[in-house]
Amino acid sequence: MLVYTMRRLVGAIPVLVLASILTFVMVDISGDPLLELRTATPPPPEAVIEQEAERLYLDRSMPERYWLWVTGIGGEGNIGLLQGEFGPSTQGQQYEIGPEIAERLWTTLRLVGIAMLLALGLAIIAGAVSAMRQYSKLDYTLTFVGFLCLAMPTFWLAGIVQASGVEINQLIGENLFKTIGDGRYGAEGAPPWDQFVNAFAHMALPTLVLMLTSFASWSRYQRTSMLEVLNSDYVRLARAKGLRDKVVIRRHALRTALIPLTTVFALGVAGIIDGTILTETVFQWRGLGDFFITAVENNDSYALMGWLLLSGFMVILANLIADLLYGVLDPRIRYE
Amino acid sequence: MSNGTPTTAPGRTAQRSAADRTQLQTIVRRFVRHRPAMISLFVLIVIAAFAFIGPFFWMWDHRVSSEILSNQPPDSTHPLGTSSAGHDVLGQLMRGAQQTLKVALTVSLCATAFGSLWGATAGYYGGRTDAMMMRIVDVFLIVPPLVAVAALAGNTKGGTTWSTIAIIIALFSWAQIARVVRGVVLSLREQEFIEAAKASGASAPWIILRHLLPNAAGPIIVAATLLVAIAILMEAGLSFLQFGIQLPDISLGQLIGEARTAVSTRPWTFYPPGVLLVLICLTINFIGDGLRDALDPKQTMVRR
Numbered sequence: 001m002l003v004y005t006m007r008r009l010v011g012a013i014p015v016l017v018l019a020s021i022l023t024f025v026m027v028d029i030s031g032d033p034l035l036e037l038r039t040a041t042p043p044p045p046e047a048v049i050e051q052e053a054e055r056l057y058l059d060r061s062m063p064e065r066y067w068l069w070v071t072g073i074g075g076e077g078n079i080g081l082l083q084g085e086f087g088p089s090t091q092g093q094q095y096e097i098g099p100e101i102a103e104r105l106w107t108t109l110r111l112v113g114i115a116m117l118l119a120l121g122l123a124i125i126a127g128a129v130s131a132m133r134q135y136s137k138l139d140y141t142l143t144f145v146g147f148l149c150l151a152m153p154t155f156w157l158a159g160i161v162q163a164s165g166v167e168i169n170q171l172i173g174e175n176l177f178k179t180i181g182d183g184r185y186g187a188e189g190a191p192p193w194d195q196f197v198n199a200f201a202h203m204a205l206p207t208l209v210l211m212l213t214s215f216a217s218w219s220r221y222q223r224t225s226m227l228e229v230l231n232s233d234y235v236r237l238a239r240a241k242g243l244r245d246k247v248v249i250r251r252h253a254l255r256t257a258l259i260p261l262t263t264v265f266a267l268g269v270a271g272i273i274d275g276t277i278l279t280e281t282v283f284q285w286r287g288l289g290d291f292f293i294t295a296v297e298n299n300d301s302y303a304l305m306g307w308l309l310l311s312g313f314m315v316i317l318a319n320l321i322a323d324l325l326y327g328v329l330d331p332r333i334r335y336e
Numbered sequence: 337m338s339n340g341t342p343t344t345a346p347g348r349t350a351q352r353s354a355a356d357r358t359q360l361q362t363i364v365r366r367f368v369r370h371r372p373a374m375i376s377l378f379v380l381i382v383i384a385a386f387a388f389i390g391p392f393f394w395m396w397d398h399r400v401s402s403e404i405l406s407n408q409p410p411d412s413t414h415p416l417g418t419s420s421a422g423h424d425v426l427g428q429l430m431r432g433a434q435q436t437l438k439v440a441l442t443v444s445l446c447a448t449a450f451g452s453l454w455g456a457t458a459g460y461y462g463g464r465t466d467a468m469m470m471r472i473v474d475v476f477l478i479v480p481p482l483v484a485v486a487a488l489a490g491n492t493k494g495g496t497t498w499s500t501i502a503i504i505i506a507l508f509s510w511a512q513i514a515r516v517v518r519g520v521v522l523s524l525r526e527q528e529f530i531e532a533a534k535a536s537g538a539s540a541p542w543i544i545l546r547h548l549l550p551n552a553a554g555p556i557i558v559a560a561t562l563l564v565a566i567a568i569l570m571e572a573g574l575s576f577l578q579f580g581i582q583l584p585d586i587s588l589g590q591l592i593g594e595a596r597t598a599v600s601t602r603p604w605t606f607y608p609p610g611v612l613l614v615l616i617c618l619t620i621n622f623i624g625d626g627l628r629d630a631l632d633p634k635q636t637m638v639r640r
Contacts, residue, residue: 167600
């Protein structure tokens with residue numbers, strides 16, 4: 001298993017490198033980090049622009065810059081991924097990309113992690129129940145809800161949930177749901193329980209939104225694979241030898257039916273990252289979504305690259321975890 | 337399997353057994369019998385008519401007019417009210433739906449055409465070519481699409497027209513299709529008819545275009561349909577973040593983005609574009625479902 005994990009990690013490196021080249025070229029040709037300076041009124045002196053270009057290493061050619069961005073050889077010590085530096089930002093000298101990402105990572109990971117686990121749980125339950133009661137009213141209802149969530153734009157749902165949160169607050173006359181912000185500021189130093197309550201109040205609604213938009217496609221897959229398993233011979237055998245229904249479902253059917261879900265789950269991670277950006281924007285969180293949007297707006301190439309690298313890494317990691325889970329769920333698979 | 341058993345439908349097709357039907361007729365028949373898909377198709381056609389033909393019959397378009405009072409709730413002159421800047425919401429909705437549909441269809445067409453060719457080529461040649469080509473697909477799959485598109489579109493000067501947006505979204509949507517098509521082609525290429533084509537001296541492009549792709553049409557059509565819905569949501573998200581279609585032109589996502597702060601004060605500007613968007617995606621997903629059932633010969637219509 002360890003050998004397999006290592007081999008997979010090594011195998012992921014070329015993909016990650018290719019992805020970084022692709023995104024680097026794209027970000028580079030599509031945006032001009034000096035645009036703001038060039039179009040400013042009154043136009044700044046030529047020397048200022050040149051100085052900024054030098055600070056951002058724009059005086060070098062694109063391949064040179066990519067090499068510099070990866071290795072940091074020949075830079076000023078503020079660039080080079082291998083040295084743990086993400087490069088200079090267009091948003092001023094004080095804006096350091098690495099620490100900024102690290103600071104926001106926890107906020108976003110918390111949201112994504114919890115929403116993903118809840119969505120997974122909901123998908124498994126909804127899919128399994130749907131399959132067990134195929135063509136019943138419950139099945140149709142769950143299917144329709146799934147389709148509805150699948151068709152729902154994340155930001156619209158977020159807007160509705162946010163508005164309902166405000167309504168509920170007014171109705172009960174208490175500030176139960178915090179509908180704006182991530183609750184990170186002003187919470188330091190409070191007792192742990194208060195911090196927890198505060199974080200929960202801020203997180204409840206965004207998590208709900210992200211969960212609802214993510215669970216739908218998973219539950220469809222879960223339903224299909226559960227149906228297949230329930231109609232298979234070995235489940236019929238398990239029933240025939242007199243096992244209780246609960247045991248058949250839990251020990252025989254559900255376990256096998258979970259296997260395809262792991263693949264779909266890994267593929268869904270990229271979609272969740274997309275959803276997070278939209279959700280964070282609506283609820284005005286200062287997480288990685290906000291970081292990304294400011295980076296785009298400021299033509300901040302290195303910040304964008306750092307972000308894309310991080311998200312690509314997360315997707316690859318999710319795929320690896322899914323593959324390893326395969327081995328746990330499916331005894332036929334052995335990683336030697 | 338329902339297409340194997342001779343079913344005699346009452347009425348006009350009484351003399352014809354299933355064996356007489358062409359493949360296309362069987363597929364159409366199966367699709368027509370899928371009720372949610374048929375209803376969806378009808379609703380979608382109505383929405384498309386609303387978006388493309390509606391503007392010819394409605395007096396207001398998506399632009400600001402000095403004759404329109406701003407911030408009016410729905411009444412008889414403006415059935416969906418007016419926006420804070422003085423737009424007729426119904427007129428905006430028509431234009432928005434039109435742009436959204438145009439983007440989505442373009443994305444689906446471009447991405448499907450390119451993705452199918454890519455996937456079929458990789459699957460047909462196999463070996464090292466396949467490994468290389470699919471590695472590139474992996475690269476496109478690990479970048480979250482909305483993010484990549486936003487990075488490109490937000491940066492691109494003139495990235496504001498619907499066609500630019502469509503091309504950029506398509507650039508990040510073809511990989512899924514390529515993966516699906518490759519999977520199908522991998523099993524198709526081992527079959528006898530491909531061997532026969534090779535033996536009779538057919539060239540690789542000929543085999544891919546005339547033999548492999550038509551036989552993979554089922555999964556391709558389904559994937560293309562679902563891609564329309566995905567593209568719609570992506571364009572909407574993009575426009576919502578203000579990296580997509582920009583004023584004075586509009587799309588449904590952008591309308592929602594504009595109305596985001598007015599959910600409780602001007603609900604008539606917030607809910608209609610969203611409902612329309614959900615309706616479009618919902619119907620497309622149901623149609624995709626119906627097509628999948630109709631095109632997949634392994635599907636049984638018999639309830640177990």
